[in-house]
Amino acid sequence: MPQPITAEKTKCLERKCRRRSTNGKGDAPLTEGDGQNGNEIEIESVSKVFGQGATAFHALTGIDLTIRTGEFFTLLGPSGCGKTTLLRVIAGFEYPTSGHLRIKGQDVVGQAPNRRLVNTVFQNYALFPHMTVAQNIGFGLKMLGRPRAEIEATTDEMMRLVKMEAMATRKPAELSGGQQQRVALARALAPRPRVLLLDEPLSALDLKLRKEMQTELKRLQVETGITFVFVTHDQEEALTMSDRLAVMSQGRILQLGSPHEIYHAPTERFVADFIGETNFLTLKVVAVQVRGADLALPGGQSVPARIAEGVKPAAGETVSAVIRPEQARIVAADTGDLPATVEEAVFFGTDTHIHLTLTDGQPFTVRRQNSDGQADPAKGTRVGLSLTPGALQVLRG
Amino acid sequence: MKRGSHRWKWILVSPALLVLILAASGPLLIVAVYSFLSPGNMGGVAWDFSTDAWFRVFFKRDIFEPEIVTLNADHLAVFQRTIWLSLQTTVICAALGFPTAWFIATRPANRRMVWLFLITVPFWTNLLIRTFAIQEMIRNTGTLNTALLWLGVIAEPIEMMYSDFAVLLGMSYVFLPLMVLPLYAAMDKLDFRLVEAGYDLYASRMQVLRHVILPLVKPGFIAGSILVFIPSIGAYVTPRVLGGGRSMMMGNLIGLQFGQGRNWPLGSALAMVLLVIVVVALVFYLRITTRETVGRDGQS
Numbered sequence: 001m002p003q004p005i006t007a008e009k010t011k012c013l014e015r016k017c018r019r020r021s022t023n024g025k026g027d028a029p030l031t032e033g034d035g036q037n038g039n040e041i042e043i044e045s046v047s048k049v050f051g052q053g054a055t056a057f058h059a060l061t062g063i064d065l066t067i068r069t070g071e072f073f074t075l076l077g078p079s080g081c082g083k084t085t086l087l088r089v090i091a092g093f094e095y096p097t098s099g100h101l102r103i104k105g106q107d108v109v110g111q112a113p114n115r116r117l118v119n120t121v122f123q124n125y126a127l128f129p130h131m132t133v134a135q136n137i138g139f140g141l142k143m144l145g146r147p148r149a150e151i152e153a154t155t156d157e158m159m160r161l162v163k164m165e166a167m168a169t170r171k172p173a174e175l176s177g178g179q180q181q182r183v184a185l186a187r188a189l190a191p192r193p194r195v196l197l198l199d200e201p202l203s204a205l206d207l208k209l210r211k212e213m214q215t216e217l218k219r220l221q222v223e224t225g226i227t228f229v230f231v232t233h234d235q236e237e238a239l240t241m242s243d244r245l246a247v248m249s250q251g252r253i254l255q256l257g258s259p260h261e262i263y264h265a266p267t268e269r270f271v272a273d274f275i276g277e278t279n280f281l282t283l284k285v286v287a288v289q290v291r292g293a294d295l296a297l298p299g300g301q302s303v304p305a306r307i308a309e310g311v312k313p314a315a316g317e318t319v320s321a322v323i324r325p326e327q328a329r330i331v332a333a334d335t336g337d338l339p340a341t342v343e344e345a346v347f348f349g350t351d352t353h354i355h356l357t358l359t360d361g362q363p364f365t366v367r368r369q370n371s372d373g374q375a376d377p378a379k380g381t382r383v384g385l386s387l388t389p390g391a392l393q394v395l396r397g
Numbered sequence: 398m399k400r401g402s403h404r405w406k407w408i409l410v411s412p413a414l415l416v417l418i419l420a421a422s423g424p425l426l427i428v429a430v431y432s433f434l435s436p437g438n439m440g441g442v443a444w445d446f447s448t449d450a451w452f453r454v455f456f457k458r459d460i461f462e463p464e465i466v467t468l469n470a471d472h473l474a475v476f477q478r479t480i481w482l483s484l485q486t487t488v489i490c491a492a493l494g495f496p497t498a499w500f501i502a503t504r505p506a507n508r509r510m511v512w513l514f515l516i517t518v519p520f521w522t523n524l525l526i527r528t529f530a531i532q533e534m535i536r537n538t539g540t541l542n543t544a545l546l547w548l549g550v551i552a553e554p555i556e557m558m559y560s561d562f563a564v565l566l567g568m569s570y571v572f573l574p575l576m577v578l579p580l581y582a583a584m585d586k587l588d589f590r591l592v593e594a595g596y597d598l599y600a601s602r603m604q605v606l607r608h609v610i611l612p613l614v615k616p617g618f619i620a621g622s623i624l625v626f627i628p629s630i631g632a633y634v635t636p637r638v639l640g641g642g643r644s645m646m647m648g649n650l651i652g653l654q655f656g657q658g659r660n661w662p663l664g665s666a667l668a669m670v671l672l673v674i675v676v677v678a679l680v681f682y683l684r685i686t687t688r689e690t691v692g693r694d695g696q697s
Contacts, residue, residue, distance in 0.1 A: 093593055113596040126594040130612045139608070140598035191599065 039105075040195055040227040041067040041090060046099030048085055048251075059085040061251040063099070067195075067229060068244075072221050074230045076238040077248035078274070083231045084123075086248070087197050090229065091120050104194060114143070118195040119188035124204065125180045127172035133183050134159070134168040140191035158186040161220065178209045185217075189224060196221075198230045202237065214241055235275045239263060247271045264324070267308035267396050272322045279328075279364050281321050281392075285313045293394060295321060299359030300338025300385075305392035313394065320395045325367035327391035330354060330377065336384030340364060345376035352376060356383070425672075432665035440659045450662035454670060472650070472667075479647040480674065482561060482636075483629035486568040487576075490625045491618060493569070494576035498617070501577075502584035513581065516574050524571065528638045531567045532558065535639075563639035564646070568629055575628070576621035583617025619686050627675055647671050 048060040060082045067073045075083040088094040089101060092113035101109050108116055119140065127136050138155040146154075159165045162182040172180055181201060188196055198217075202210045218241050221228045232238055238245050239259040246256045247270070254268045266272035269280070283295040286302040293313055294302045305321055313319050333339065340356040343363075347370075354366045354377065366385070368374075377383060432450050434442040454472060459465035501512040519527060534540045535557040542554035557563055591613065595605035633648035640646065647667065654664030 091597060093596075113593070114599045114601060118597075120594070120597045122590055122594060124590065126588065126590040128591060128594070128609060139595075139600075143595075143599040143601075143604055143608075187598070 038068050039066050040069045040071075040103065041065075041229070042100070042102040042105075043067075043086075043090075044100040044102075046086075046089060046096040046101060048082075048089060048094060049097045058251050060089070060096070063251075063253055065246060065253060065256070067227060070225050070227055071243040072218065072228045072230065072241055074232060074238045074242035074245035075248055076232055076235060076245050076275075078233055081248040082251040083233075083248050084199055085251075087120075087199055087229065087231050090195070091118055091197050092116050117193050118197055119191060119193040120197040120199065121184050121188045121201045123199045123201065125172075125184040125201075127180055127183055127187070129172055132169050132171060133164060133175070136172065136183055137186045137190050139187060144191060154190050158190045161189070161223075162186045162216075177205055178213065181205065181213060182216075185220065189220070189226070192224075193226065195227045195229060198228060200231055200233070202232070203234075210237075217241065239275070247274060249274075264391070265306060265308070265393050266322060267311075267393075269320060269322075269395050272393075272395065277325050277365065277367070278322045279325060281323070281358075281362055281364070282318055283321050285315050285317045285319055287315055288313060293319075295319070295392060295394070297338040297358075298362065300336075303337055303387060303392060304390065305394050306390060307394045308396045311394055311396050321392050322395060323387060323392050325353065325365045326351075326369075327388040328364070328366045329386045329388075330366055330368065331384040331386045333382045333384055336386035338385050338387075340383055340385050342377045342379055342381040342383060344379060347376070356385070428665045428668050432662055432669055434662050436660045436662050440655075440661060442661050447662065450660070450666040453663055454666045475645055475647055475650050476670070476674075478561065478644070479630060482564055482568065482646065483626050483632075485565055486572060486629045487622050487626045489565070489569040490573050490576035491621065493573060494580050494621060495614075495618075497573075498577050498580035498584055501581050502587070513578075516577050519571075520574065524634050525638070527571065528567055528635050531563075531570060532638055535563060535566065558639065559641040559643045561640070561644050564632075564636045564644050567635040567639040568632055571635060572625045572629060575624040579620035579624060580614060580617040583614040583620075587613050616686070619682060623679070623682050626678060630675055630678070631671060 043063050043065040046060055046063040047058070050057045050059055063082075063086060065086075075086060077083045085094060089096050090103075092108065092111060092115075096109060099109075100107060103116060103118065128139065131139065134155050137158050138151045141151045141154055155168075156165070159168060162185055164179065164182055164186065167175065167179060167183075172183065175183065181204075184201070201217075202213050205213060214237060217228070217230075230238075230241065239262075242259055244256065244258055245262060246253045247262060247268075248254065249270050255262060255266065255271045257265075262271065263275060266275065266278075272278045272280070283297065283305075286294040286296050288294075289304065292304050292306050295305045296302045307313065311319075329336070338358065340358050343355045343357055346353045346355070349370070351367050351369050354368060356364045356366065358364055364385070431442050433446055433448065435445040435447045435449065437443045453469065455469055456466050457469045459467070497516070501509055501516070504512060532539070536542070537554040537556060537558065541557075542551070545551045546554065557566075587610070591609055592605055595609040600608060631648050632646055633652060636644060636646040637649050637652075640649070647670075651664050651667045651671065654660045654667065658664070
């Protein structure tokens with residue numbers, strides 16, 4: 001679970017940052033940080049409001065977030081949730097209305113994008129159309145005033161890294177989407193930024209290319225050791241690539257954690273619904289335990305469930321709980337944890353979704369892998385359901 | 398292809414061809430022919446072949462000893478002034494037009510139309526009236542001098558009329574919208590994410606301007622320069638009203654030959670020289686644009 005920034009820790013960081021900036025190197029781009037604290041980016045109660053008065057739009061509300069050095073961090077959410085705005089705040093294209101933003105301990109609010117040690121891969125790549133591939137990649141180093149030999153060497157290295165050596169003299173318009181994508185990556189990586197920001201970089205590619213680039217991106221991140229902040233609305237992309245991810249909705253971060261935590265232990269209804277398929281159940285609390293609660297299943301026994309942080313249900317209360325379709329198995333009638341009736345079986349190739357109804361009328365879906373070629377149960381069949389122990393999760397609210 | 402359809406094509410384009418031949422090539426041909434004729438007594442031309450007009454464009458004979466031939470310094474001075482003033486006008490329009498167009502292009506979409514509308518408003522007023530308005534501002538007892546005298550900034554009025562400065566001021570004012578509009582069109586197409594990408598890659602404001610914005614709006618500069626330079630070369634009203642006889646341009650020199658000068662062949666020959674200057678300038682511009690187009694082939 002992420003560690004929230006406490007007030008004491010923040011103060012300590014501020015002091016450190018002041019001391020560091022007095023040595024004059026504080027704002028020099030691309031210098032190696034001290035690497036002592038593992039936090040690359042610290043975002044503290046950042047809000048962003050566009051417009052004023054009645055037409056004001058709250059794009060970000062009270063964002064608290066710490067991104068660790070060298071991790072692949074993903075901001076996941078539907079369009080309009082504020083994830084791109086947050087990325088633009090980190091890049092420096094937008095200044096937060098309130099709150100603090102530190103990159104490597106240094107407060108960068110009010111600092112122009114060309115002074116920040118972060119580079120961006122833009123959604124539509126934003127390659128300079130009047131420059132060749134090599135000129136595009138070398139642009140950042142040229143603007144930093146690096147010697148020509150270094151620019152050429154780094155440009156060559158970057159082109160090798162993204163496998164574009166053969167295209168050095170082409171213009172962006174002569175490249176395919178995937179090639180443009182790789183040039184955009186190389187251009188952003190060439191100045192060796194501390195942090196690489198990626199704004200839905202794969203959304204314009206077709207499925208096959210997208211899969212390829214996912215692997216490619218992950219490889220580059222591991223090879224370079226640069227902190228990646230990746231914005232996407234694609235939950236699968238987020239789950240497969242990230243070390244940690246934050247799920248956003250309506251300008252807020254709803255949940256932060258590893259892909260595993262987000263998938264298996266969603267704390268909010270929105271998170272559970274947005275990522276993967278989920279069974280939502282309304283269940284009664286039988287007893288409260290130290291780290292969980294026992295919930296009564298309709299027509300069945302009571303089973304232990306995990307509880308989202310900060311939720312304190314009382315015995316006898318009704319709560320919302322979730323369980324993934326693959327965490328329930330169909331067993332013989334009158335066995336397992338609870339009874340159910342088959343409504344429909346939908347064949348998906350690798351697996352079959354079996355839609356059922358519980359005894360109190362709530363719908364329930366089970367995903368069964370088609371590894372053993374068993375027959376689909378007929379509509380109206382009474383079956384038993386066996387839940388994976390500990391898979392049931394009580395949601396907030 | 399069927400032969401019939403080929404014939405139809407010619408029949409269909411013939412009205413356009415006719416207009417082109419009669420309206421564009423016809424007068425031009427007449428001017429070219431006139432330049433090789435002799436002047437008539439009361440204006441017009443006498444149908445005697447003569448290269449005298451062409452000779453007099455560049456040279457002149459001594460009045461008393463016709464064997465002595467010298468370069469026509471008066472004409473050459475007018476050519477030189479015409480080209481120089483037109484170049485200066487183009488540069489001034491570009492320097493003023495760029496920030497103006499940038500300002501409009503960076504306004505919210507709904508307000509851009511208002512600004513563009515305001516830019517085009519002067520076009521609705523007669524050119525002569527606008528030129529007289531400039532005259533009213535800069536003449537010795539005009540608005541500007543009166544105000545400066547009243548404020549005590551100057552003791553005597555500054556003489557601005559009938560000078561290259563006055564002509565330059567007038568032409569820059571008149572032709573500025575012709576630079577702003579194509580520049581705006583180029584900026585409107587500019588992807589502002591490229592500007593952000595520039596900042597993101599450590600470019601300062603000046604570097605973004607130089608390496609990203611200027612190369613991308615170059616087509617606008619080229620189009621604007623053509624639109625400003627060519628009418629400047631042939632300007633008549635503005636140098637006539639603001640330059641008078643002291644700061645004459647080619648348009649006025651030609652006008653003079655067809656009026657008081659009563660030398661239509663010389664006027665025609667001068668007009669042909671003007672045409673050659675415009676064509677040379679166009680070819681020069683087209684070279685630049687063609688190179689540009691080849692370089693950015695397939696883009697957009």
